Amino acid sequence: MKIENFDTQYAHFEGEDIYISRAESGRRGYTCIGCKRPLEAVIQRKNPEHKSYFRHIIDPREKQSFHCSFNSKKYLERVVEKIIIDKGSILLPKVLKYPPLGSSHVPLLLREERVFNPSEIKAQQTFFLKERVEAKPSTEDSSQVKKKHIRPDVVFYGENGAPILFIEIIITHPIDDIKKAKLINLGIDTIQIDLPHGDKDELREIIEAGTNTKWVFNNEEFYTDYFSITGENRKEFPSINEQQRSFFQESSTCRRARIRELIQSIERCMETDKFLAIEKELGAEIVRIGELTTAAKSRLGKMETEQEAGLYSEFEPEENGLREAEKGERAESERIEAEQKDLEARYTAKTEKLREEESAIRRRERDVFGAEDPMGELPRRINAVSGDIDRLQGKSEKCKTEEDKISDEERRIDEQLAEFARIETRIYS
Numbered sequence: 569m570k571i572e573n574f575d576t577q578y579a580h581f582e583g584e585d586i587y588i589s590r591a592e593s594g595r596r597g598y599t600c601i602g603c604k605r606p607l608e609a610v611i612q613r614k615n616p617e618h619k620s621y622f623r624h625i626i627d628p629r630e631k632q633s634f635h636c637s638f639n640s641k642k643y644l645e646r647v648v649e650k651i652i653i654d655k656g657s658i659l660l661p662k663v664l665k666y667p668p669l670g671s672s673h674v675p676l677l678l679r680e681e682r683v684f685n686p687s688e689i690k691a692q693q694t695f696f697l698k699e700r701v702e703a704k705p706s707t708e709d710s711s712q713v714k715k716k717h718i719r720p721d722v723v724f725y726g727e728n729g730a731p732i733l734f735i736e737i738i739i740t741h742p743i744d745d746i747k748k749a750k751l752i753n754l755g756i757d758t759i760q761i762d763l764p765h766g767d768k769d770e771l772r773e774i775i776e777a778g779t780n781t782k783w784v785f786n787n788e789e790f791y792t793d794y795f796s797i798t799g800e801n802r803k804e805f806p807s808i809n810e811q812q813r814s815f816f817q818e819s820s821t822c823r824r825a826r827i828r829e830l831i832q833s834i835e836r837c838m839e840t841d842k843f844l845a846i847e848k849e850l851g852a853e854i855v856r857i858g859e860l861t862t863a864a865k866s867r868l869g870k871m872e873t874e875q876e877a878g879l880y881s882e883f884e885p886e887e888n889g890l891r892e893a894e895k896g897e898r899a900e901s902e903r904i905e906a907e908q909k910d911l912e913a914r915y916t917a918k919t920e921k922l923r924e925e926e927s928a929i930r931r932r933e934r935d936v937f938g939a940e941d942p943m944g945e946l947p948r949r950i951n952a953v954s955g956d957i958d959r960l961q962g963k964s965e966k967c968k969t970e971e972d973k974i975s976d977e978e979r980r981i982d983e984q985l986a987e988f989a990r991i992e993t994r995i996y997s
Contacts, residue, residue, distance in 0.1 A: 602638025
């Protein structure tokens, strides 16, 4: 049933707050915890599906302008917070390591349920990441709400003043994946207590029994691998609590939220005064090191120049001697190269001259002997002359009268032979 007209299930009666289940029907002096106006108890006895409630008694003339700021959810959270703070401890549930999804293995018991007594308990503390993963309570106002990280209902502190356990009170809305991601990023153990609307005594019994208390995040469970637990440390837990398992199984939405929260945490860290101071110091140190490096390079260059000058002065005579020797060798090489070029020119000129003389001799031989090769023609001419002599001797026996003529011919032949001999001598000389 939807309760309208600012109806509620809690009222103030005879100096204490009561739940509707303890009230009697009618107007019996009940007043609103928020606006202090009188209330009327409406008890639904005929239809058990309809919820009983307290109804404000309002003058019809102010019905349109009436407003009550009482919030039963926030009221119930304050009640539970006070119960936990007054008790000073909380019963923590068993810590179980569930097998991977799809596995037939049973959960493993990591830690038995136990009563946890902190050094200090506070309610409604706001936490955010200031430096790396250090969680600190927020002292910022609402204008700085963007920096707020998470606000658990109850916080347990250890002896060193650091938060060691968050308690979330669940009345209507369960913890979503985004909030779970924030808790994982903070790395602080967190439990939730599912509570119905009820009387203080009923709520106290539920909290003390621990029946509705579940782990939202536990470091021991989170960082323990199911298959890495040794056999002697395994304690099997036969039943599976699906609600508890769903908290320990990280969804993709939760993982994305964790990554987003981690990025935002890093950005917040980079915006802190400490980080900016460190960045400024590093910048100044980089400038100082740059100046020292420049000065060191300048000194090194000066030392290298002085060292080179000292080496040059020490080996200058040897270097000058080598330079003069190199200069002499270069001059001698140039002289030999010049002589070689002159010899090549003279050889070329002499070769051309001999070729010209040879050509002239060839022309004279051709003119005299009528042949291109006089020496090759000479044996043939000698054979021809010998044949002529033989013929002339034969004729001399027959023609004595022609002896004078033959003698002249022989003389002419002798002259030709002499001329041939002279030419041969000239050729072979």
